Amino acid sequence: MTNLSIFITFIFVLPFLCHSFSPENPTDRRILVLLDDFAFKSSHSIFFNSLQTRGFELDFKLADDPKITLQRYGQYLYDALILFSPTAERFGGSLDLAAVVDFVDSGHDLILAADSSASDLIRNIAAECGIDFDEDPSAMVIDHTSYAITEIEGDHTLIASDDFIQSDAILGSTKIEAPVLFKGIGHSLNAANSLVLKVLSASPSAYSANSNSKLSNPPSLTGSAISLVSVIQARNNARIMISGSLDMFSNRLFKSAVQKSGSSNKFEKSGNEQFVTEVSKWVFHERGHLKAVNVRHHKVGEADEPAIYRINDDLEYSVEIYEWSGTSWEPYLANDVQVQFYMMSPYVLKTLSTNQKGLYHTSFKVPDIYGVFQFKVEYQRLGYTSLSLSNQIPVRPFRHNEYERFLTAAFPYYGASFSTMAGFFIFSFVYLYNK
Template identity: 60%
Template sequence: MAKILTLLTILLLNLSHSLSFSPENPTNRRILVLLDDFAIKSSHSLFFDSLLSRNYQLDFKLADDPKLALQRYGQFLYDGLIIFAPYIDQCGVEFDDDPAAMVIDHTSYALSEFEGDHTLIASDSNMNMLQAAVLFQGTGHSVNPSNSHVVQVLSASPSAYLANPLSKLSSAPTFTGPRISLVSVVQARNNARILISGSLKLFSDRFLRSGLQKAGSSTRFDKSGNEQFVTELSKWIFHERGHLKAVNVRHHKTGQTDEPSIYRITDDLEYSVEIYEWSGVNWEPYVADDVQVQFYMMSPYVLKTLSTDKKGLYYTSFKVPDVYGVFQFKVEYQRLGYTSLSLAKQMAGFFVFTLVHLYSK
């Protein structure tokens, strides 16, 4: 299986980018980490230790290293890239024109004896597994609501706005309320995964270890939700979560086992496919109730939702339409948070199996 390109980006302050990735065996672990300062290795050691404990091989270099190379002889030297340095790229989101702008919230801020400008935000993540809020301090961005490939995973509260905390406002802020995304993820049509954040401190040891109390709340947490938040997000970005593969696509006449070279109209047939999800360690059965198959010629003549044995096998049966022509079995599966599957198996013995490939710009 040829290797393909995926992308993880933590923008403005961080960028992570999976360069060489196998959809059949997503265990690639060579990660290049680009830093603005080598001191970040110690100030963000908990995040890096989490990656090391999951068998990632980290190679730390300065972002402005003139000898920096990602490829040699046409081959990628790394499977992923993390940039913890100032970096700007659009990636489908919009940033404020003022590079000094920060998210300010006079209601949903975290109590701190060191921060008095209400830029230390305590935000509730869209990840329901977190018990405590996430500490955030940095800039925000906006997401195009018509772009179904971008999802906010950490949003600002209705009282937040984006501005330079050292300057007086001369006009109404452009970015306000939940429109401000603190952390967003993108999964492109080619399964490239992108994470966008405007805060390097989000990943720091200080924020991962810090206790947390929201303004106006009497509840104090001994530990913020940052460590669990960045760990689970990194697992998804590096395809330890939500990565699917389909194998053993089969079809045959009902009551038989061999795949025929041709079907006749009104034949009863059976179709099956096995779908598995990568757990970070091994392949496990994927269980869902929304996988469908099309019996397709120019348009779908049959559309069936597949049943599952909850052990990875999906199956159905139907009657061949009373229409002459060359048909295909097609599965086009797209679900938020999972890699897409695109399967096609044509009649007359010709077999096509495709996954949506990732590519480099």
């Protein structure tokens, strides 16, 4: 092999070596951003800059770019997808509805923003995620009570909402004080999909309709049933954020002052930037991402994991759980992690104790039932990735030489046996020697 061929081989292999030895990191790093217009790069630059500041690599493309592709040679080129292209009737390249769904099904994340001009393609992607936008393409969310006060009296389609989900995992521990400005379309959650959560809801006085025409029929979406921003965590822990407003991410609304109708509090800056930043941290696994390591079980007083347990053995079970903080793995603190000793149904259900350093542990006695059992940890908590741990172990009965020589419970039977023998001896003696 010549020096030139060795050099070329090294150049091609080096990226794979670097990737193989890179530190474990759950955070998505390469993000494909599809836009209707490159002008969005400047009009929404604060949001994009915040992602880049946090270490993400953004690849901007027009939605109809013929060179768009999510994967090559069976490997995905991107870790997440941002769709800021509400008017796109079809995507360029090999990207289509099925490709987006497969992308999420493979465990990758998605942010989708729509508006009143949302195309059928965007609506269908949302429908696949359990989100149903208002069927009326000209409808917008209107609120005559919780609208944002502006210098120009409008049609009350610019609303100020502060009905947030109560979850520190999704919105962070810092409370969002200012309302979020929203101008766009509302959506409802598919009742058959239990994975969808409303993150930002409309007020009870809101409704969805065409602001330029009179209502001839009652609106299909009203009140708190209208979701403005929703999130989904799939069963494979892929995360999705769907917003009915693309303007919500814009620099203009990020910097706008806000005063909610009926409130005397006026904020110099809306809560949009904080809200969008915190939710995007959750979507891209910078918060609420758990991992479980060092799952162990053994008999009390021993260190090695046995291949089989015996009924009534005393055993110990432990697991370490950590949460990704955005930069490092930190011990996860909770008091609701449980383990099941399971065969067809749980025979033992124990809440694990923690040492506040990530280690969860407990001890219990193996049931007096033999068969094939499982240690199962099924942990699901709002805003956190789900943990599903399973470890199969057989349980055997006592061997014939492992029982106690004399059982306390059998003493009455022992007494009956010996008394029968003694009675027979006395009867025989009396019968033989009595004249």
